[in-house]
Amino acid sequence: MDAGKSMNGNSERLGDAEIGERLRIAREAAKLTQAEAAAAIGAARTTIVAIEQGKRRIQIDELQKLATSYRTSANAILRKEAVHLDMVPRFRKLSESSDHAVEQASRLLNDLVRAEVELENALGVARTRNYPPERPILPGDIRIQAEQDAQELRDWVGLGPGPVTDIVSILDLQLGIRVYVRRLDGKVAGLFAYDDAAGACILLNANHPHERLTQSGVHELAHFISTRRQPEVLTDDEPFVSREERYANIFQRCFLTPSRAVRQRFAEITAGQSHLTRRHIIFLAHAFGVSREAMVRRLEELKLAKDGTWDWFQSHGGITDEQAREVLGELPARPSSSVLARGLVPPRLALLAREAWKKQFYSEGQLARLLQLDRHEVREVLDGADIEESEADELFKLSH
Template sequence: MIGNSERLTDSEIGERLRLAREGVRLTQKQAADVIGAARTTIVAIEQGKRRIQIDELQKLATSYRTSANAILRREAIHLDMVPRFRKLDDSNDDDVERATRLLNDLVSAEVELENALGVSRARNYPPERPILPGEVRTQAEQDAQELRDWLGLGPGPITDIVSILDLQLGIRVYVRPLQGKVSGLFSYDEAVGACILLNANHPYERLAQTGAHELAHVVSTRRQPEVLTEDERFMSREERYANIFQRNFITPARAVRQRFAEITAGQSHLTRRHVILLSHTFGVSREAMVRRLEELTLAREGTWDWFQGNGGITDAQVREVLGDMPRPDISVASRGLVPPRLALLAREAWKKELYSEGQLARLLHLDRHGIREVLDGAEREESEADELVKILR
C-alpha cells in the first residue's frame, strides 16, 4: 500500500476532477464559473498542466458533490462508469443516472477500503462464453447448468443470490433502494472487475431474478455495461440470452420437473396449491413459476392467464397453504445494505482507526443508523481478541 504522505501528481488530481465533474454532468464552462476562471483554466487543471489551488479545489469538490479529501486521498479510486453508462442509455433518464452514480460511488468506496487495508479481491469468475451465432436458447440453457455445476449448487433452489455473487464468484454486488424503473445495473472494469447493483425495493423473488440476469452478462458479455429496467421493449440477442440463462439458473429444468412430479403425483389438474408450493420451493414469484411450467410443457400455454382471469393466486391463499413456513429470503433488511465482504472491510478499517464512523457513513452512502448496524459488535470483537484464535498467515 502507498502511504498517505505521497502526494498525487497534478495529472492524477486533474483526472480525478474530470471524472467527478462528468459524474455530476457539469460542463467545463460551468466548473470554471464556480472558481471565477476561464474554461481554459479548467482544461489545463484537468490535463495536469496547471496546479490547482486549495481554495479552487474546495469549491470544485463541493460543486462535484464530493470533498477535497476524497479527491486527494491516495487510497481513493475514481472510476468513469457513469459516463460509460450514460453513453449506453441515450434517454438520460434521471433514475438511471442516479443509480449509475451510486454504483460508481460504492465500487470506489470498496476499492478505497481495500487499498487502505492492503488487501485485494480474489476473482473467481467463470470462463467467458461469448454468445455464438444462431439461436441463443440452447447456449443459455447449457451455460446456466454448467455454471451451477461449476459452483457445486446441485439441484436445489438459489436461496441467497447475493452471497453467490459476492463470496463465491468475487463479484462486487450491492443491494440498495433504487428509484423508478431501474431493476439492476451491471458493469465491468479491468481495474475493479465485475460490478452489480440490485434494487432493494424489490421482493426477493424479483431481486434474485435480476441478480441471475446480470450474472448472465458476466458469463457472456461482461465488457458491455448494462442497465435493466422494468419496461424493456427491445429484446436484443444479449437480453434474450440473459433472460433464458436467468430462468435456467434459478429454476433448472430437471429440478423443476422432479419437484413438479412429486407435488402433483396422482393428481389430474394443476391447482393453486401446486403453484404456491413450487414457487415457494424455488423462491420465485407465482407468475414466474407458472410461466416456467408452460415453457417446460408441464402446463398448457396460457395457464397463468387462466389463473389471472379466475381470481388469480392471492397472498391470502399463500398464507392458507404455507402458514408461517419461512420463505427463501436473503433478508436484505435484517442483514443491512452492505454485502458481507464489504461489511468486514468497513469494520476492520474502523477497528484500525483508519476511518471514523462518520467517514465510513459518507463513503458507503449510509446514514448513522445504517453504519452503526455495520459496525455493531466490532468493538467487542477487538476486546475479545486472543492469540489462540488469531488467523495464521
Template sequence: MSENSEILGDREIGERLRIAREGARITQAAAAQAISAARTTIVALEQGQRRVRTDELQKLAALFGTSANALLRRESVHVDMIPRFRKLTMTADEAALDAVRLLNDLVRAEVELENALGVSRSRNYPPERPVLPGNIRQQAELDAQELRTWLGLGSGPCLDIISLLELQLGIRVFLRPLHGSISGLFAFDEISGASILLNSNHPPSRLIQTALHELAHFISARHQPDVMAEGDHRQSREEIYADAFARCFLMPARPVRERFLEITAGQSHFTRRHIILLAHAFGVSREALTRRLEELELAKKGTWNWFVSNGGISDDQVRAVLGDTADLTAFRNEARRKVPLRVSLLAREAWKRDIYSEGQLARLLRLDRYELRALLDGTDNEEREANDLVKISY
C-alpha cells in the same frame, strides 16, 4: 480507474476533479463560478494543464460534496463507469443515471477500503460465453447448466443467489433502494472487477431474477454494461438470452420435471396449490414458475394468463398452503442491509485503525451518521476483548 502513487500528478488530480464534479452533477460553469474563474480554467484543471491551488481545491471539494483529503489521498480510488453507461440508450433516463452514480460510488468505496487495508477481493469468474447464432434459449439452457456444474451446485434448488455471487464468484453485489423504474445494473472493470446493484425495494423473487439476469450479461458480454428497467421489453438476442439464462439457472429442466411429476402424481387437474409448492421449492415467483412449466411443455401455453384472469394467486392463498415458511426472512433482512457484510467488516477495521473517521466513512459508503454508527456498533468491545488467542494469523 486511476492508478495510485505517493504523489499525484496534475493530470491525475484533474481527472479526479472531473469525476467528482460529474458525480455531483455540477457543470463546469458552476464549478468555475465557485472559484471565481472562467470555465476554461476548469477545463485546464481537469485536463491537467494547470495545477490547482489549495484554496481552489478546497472550494471545489466542498462544492462536489467531498474533501480535499479524499481527492488527494494516496489510497483513494476514483472509479468512472458513467461514460460507458452513457453509451446505452437507457441511461438517458435520469433515474438510471442516478443509479449508475450510486453503483460507481459503492464500487469506489469498497476498492478504496481494500487498498487502505492491503487486501483484495478473490475472483472466481467463469469463462465468458458470447451469444452465438442459432437457438438462443437452447444456448442459455446449456450455459446455465454448465455454470451450475462448474460451481458444484448439481441440479438442486439454489436459493441464496446473493451469497453465490459474492462469495463463490467474487462479484461485488450491492442492494440499495432505487427508483421504481430501475431493477438493477451491471458493470465490469478490469481493475475493480464485476459489480451488480439491485433495487432493494423489490420483492425477493424479483431481486433474485434480476441478479441472475445481470449475471447472464456478465457471462455473455461482460464488457458491456447493462441497466435493467421495469417494463423494458427489449427483444435483442442478448436480452432474450439473459431472461432465459435466469429462468434456466433457477429452474433447471430436469429437476423441474421431476418435482412436477412428484407433486402432480395421480391428480387430474393442475391447481394453484401446485404452483405455490413448486414456486416455493425453487425460490421463484409464481409467474416465473408457471411460465417455465409452459416453456417445458408441462403446462399448456396460456396457463398463467388463465390464472390471472380467474383471480390470480394471492399472498393469503400462499400463506394458507405454506404457513410461516412463505416468508423469506433471511433474504428480506439481507435486502434491508445497505452495506454488504464484507464491506462492513472492512469499514469496521479501517475505523479501528484510525484510517478513516466516522464522517469520512459515512461519506464514502453513502450513509447517514445514524446508519454508520449502527454499522460500527460493538467495535470497541470487540477490540477490548481481543487477545492473542483470537487474533487472526495469516
C-alpha cells in the same frame, strides 16, 4: 502553493496526470463542461484541458474551487487511497439513463464501489475474484446457449439441482462480484457495470420482494457472463427486445429453474394426478424459490403446462398468498437480501468498515459519508466490533 505540496512527502504525492484524471471523472460525474469548470476558477478552457491531461499542475486554490463545483472535496481528490471511478458517465450514455431514477442509482453504485475499494486500499486488502470465463453471445439458437451457460455456471458455483436461496452471497462471496442492495426507485430493478480496476459491480433494489430481487440479480449476472464490458440497467417491465436482453431473460429462467430439475420435481409432485392444480404450482414455486407466475411460465415454456395456463389461473381468481399458506402452512420468511443489507452494506463491506474504524483510519462521520449512511446506520454497521475483537483475541488467533 500547489496541490502536490499539500500531501505528506513526495512519495505520497499523486502525480499530476492522476490528479487530472480524478478531476476529469469528478467533473463528468457532476455533469459540468470544461468551459463551466474553467469559469469556476476564472481561467480559459484550455487550462482545464491541460490540468486534466496532467500537463499543468493545479494550484491548491484552484483545486478547492473545482472540488466545490464538483460537489466533492480537495481531500477526496488528493487522498492516496481514494478511488475515482467513471461509471456514471457510462450509464448516462445508455438510452434509459436520461431518467432521474437511473441517474441516481448509477451515481449510488459508483459511490458504493468507490467506498469499498477505498477501504480495501486503506487496509491493504484485495477482493478475490472467481470470475467464470466470459461467454459471448454466438449466432444460432439463443435459447440453447443461454441454457448451456446457465447450467455451466450452476456447476461452477456448486449449486447442483437446488434452489437459489441467496443470490447476494453467490455473487459476493463465491464469484467475487461487488454487489450492493439499497432502496431504489421502484422502476429500477438493478444495474450492472464492469470496471477494469474495480471489477464487476451490481446494485439491486432492496424494496423489491425476495423473488423479484433474486431474478434481478441473476439477470445482471447474465450480462456479466455474456456482455461484461457493457453497462446495463434493468427497469420495470423490461421489454427484452434486444438479443442481449433476450439472452439474459432466458439465462435467468434457466439458472433459477433448470429444466431437468423442474421436470423431475414436476413428475414427483403430479404423480398419479390428471390435472395441474394450484396446489402443484404452490409446491413447485416454493421448491425453487421463485414466484408462482414465474413457475407457471416456466412450465409453459417446458411444455409441462399448456400455453395460457397462467392467464387461465388469473382469470379464475389467481393463486393467492392465503391459498399458499393453506398448502404450505406458516413458513419462516425466506432470508431476504433486503434484510441482509437492510439498506446498509453487505457483510464483506461491513467487515472492512469495522476494521478501518477499529484501526482509527476513519471516524463514524467519515464512514457515514463514504458509505452513504446516517450516523445511526453507521453505528449499526459498527455494532459488535468490540465483541468481535475480544472473541477473536480469545478464540480465533490467526497465524500469518
